[in-house]
Amino acid sequence: MTVTLADVAARAQVSPATVSRVLNGNYPVAAATRERVLRAVDDLDYVLNGPASSLAAATSDLVGILVNDIADPFFGIMAGAAQSQIGGSEAPGAGRAGGEKLAIVCNTGGSPERELTYLTLLQRQRAAAVILTGGAIEDPDHSAAVAAKLAKLADGGARVVLCGRPPLALPGGLAEGLPGTLPGALPGGGDAVVAALTFDNRGGARRLTEHLLELGHRRIGYVAGPVERTTTRHRLEGHQEAMGAAGLGDAVEHLTVHGPYDRRSGYDATLELLRREPELTAVVAANDTVALGACAALRERGRSIPDDVSVAGFDDLPFSADTMPALTTVRLPLYEAGARAGRLAMGREAAPPGGIASVPAELMVRGSTAAPRG
Amino acid sequence: MTVTLADVAARAQVSPATVSRVLNGNYPVAAATRERVLRAVDDLDYVLNGPASSLAAATSDLVGILVNDIADPFFGIMAGAAQSQIGGSEAPGAGRAGGEKLAIVCNTGGSPERELTYLTLLQRQRAAAVILTGGAIEDPDHSAAVAAKLAKLADGGARVVLCGRPPLALPGGLAEGLPGTLPGALPGGGDAVVAALTFDNRGGARRLTEHLLELGHRRIGYVAGPVERTTTRHRLEGHQEAMGAAGLGDAVEHLTVHGPYDRRSGYDATLELLRREPELTAVVAANDTVALGACAALRERGRSIPDDVSVAGFDDLPFSADTMPALTTVRLPLYEAGARAGRLAMGREAAPPGGIASVPAELMVRGSTAAPRG
């Protein structure tokens, strides 16, 4: 029925072992023999049986990339960048084994169970590496479960890379680990590498709100992300910090509304903020997509941007520079971070000192923010 | 080292076969026994070995979703929707086998080689189903190669679903296949199902240009996608049709510029169009993202939208309704189509008659288009 390695061997008049060797290319094989085998492979249209191969070799060439929401370019950009460093340019003659790794992206949809499920799948498949992107869920039980899975993955030989996610969820986390050292880097961890690229969400958010404060705003609404996310918390903390420093700390809670990271949430939350504080002069959104929804709500209520109300976002997604007015936001180098995560996962770049690197966030001031009226 | 099924069996005092049966749940097992086994699984923290399992069973629970550009929400939305029908709600106690399928998305980046590589990977992994999203590349050799791979996948038992891609690339295609029947549905194809959901790109594009024509536009520029894509061709043909019917067919070529499906391309192409025809009154873009770039270029050249120049896009991505002015575009029900593709891939929905269903495209007239000046 299906053609196996043995069939190829028979046709090429060599042993199965030889075929395996030319396919994997990790072993010296006479050029002539190789040619013969390759021809047989083509003739028979042979395709390596992945499961069998992985079973025997106890490894696979899969690299998993976990994302919270595949429909969100925030994740798409990171995933695409990471993948560009992994899938590489496949050697000619696809179908062969080739040393190349293959990136697969897994969409958790923000569900803790799914995150765990995919991690298990990847563990099952003996994935060569796993990249987790974006904010983590802050439930202690879940964090522990994820940490445990990652630990197992890591000491099963898989590289684990966090991109845009704090390392706290790692086994032992920063708090318990050796100073500046992540567990995977500990002696005994073998070749496993655990690295984390964190975004400066807090700092970025702080500077963004400071910008608004400097412009003279005082009644600033905040549309936060889902409550249980690290990203949400860090950005909110940055906002809080800035407000606190301006003596406005007490007003924050009243003018903060949580919701998912989508356009609709920005719309609804902004309406709610307007209800709570009709004199609002600025809205800071959890991300650019949410900011778009906020703009729509404001316009619908007859507020012009930025004359009546300033609006700011976060992430600097591609469309943000093209909105009218262009959106003031905090730029995260998503592509660069994703690419670096990909390289780390491939072991093609040394892990940063201590296993953790902070990715800077840059304030992008554009037309959607201005001094408040009067 | 790693704990195996045999270890679990030993601890639970049953045979390996029983453990396997409990894990897979496809077989009657006494409740008491099951409990014992499950406890052993938990105690030992056992994780099924995927490769071994797939090898023995000759199938896996993977469903591959191929996308051309994961950073583009067009694909993200479809992939997410498809996945929502596949990943389902995992049974409690992750780590178990569970009948659930797992969706993995593979980003081809629009590269033919990568598309083939991923298809091979999926074939290797004995994927349960494969969903190909978005336009196909029109190179004959490549189409043939893809068709061959899909045929193999299909008769290896995998379901193949095309979402937003014409079935021409299928083995035998529409032209050669039995009337209204796709090869996978032919007798002998076993359980394999091949289905295609095509978007009405041509019709949508035609209506869009007709809308502009009705408004009184005559000098309409077209920013097309990459030349070798079916999506590009179909949309352009629709535009051409409308222009031709208005007696403007000859002008089309001169006012068409090709480029990738991104913001930058829209920007550059629009500048070029303005060079070729300074009196341009409308720009139709290959998709919404491209339209955004077009808007930026027009504004930079001092043209206001829609007073000086009308702009239209395609796809109706979430941000399109929130731009200023809101973008006139053609709505494709990406989420619905993706979800349906997911259901087809799971065999949870009957294939449409003939294996092909056309997904309608709806014209969304918004603020970015208006009658030309004067």
Added chain:
DNA sequence: CTGTTAGCGCCTTCAT
């Protein structure tokens, strides 16, 4: 309902 027996297709020491 449960145990026994064979492989699934490949990789990998060992020899040669």
Added chain:
DNA sequence: ATGAAGGCGCTAACAG
């Protein structure tokens, strides 16, 4: 540089 042989961990008939 190549062949021979064993086993990776699991599932799928069979018996009982």
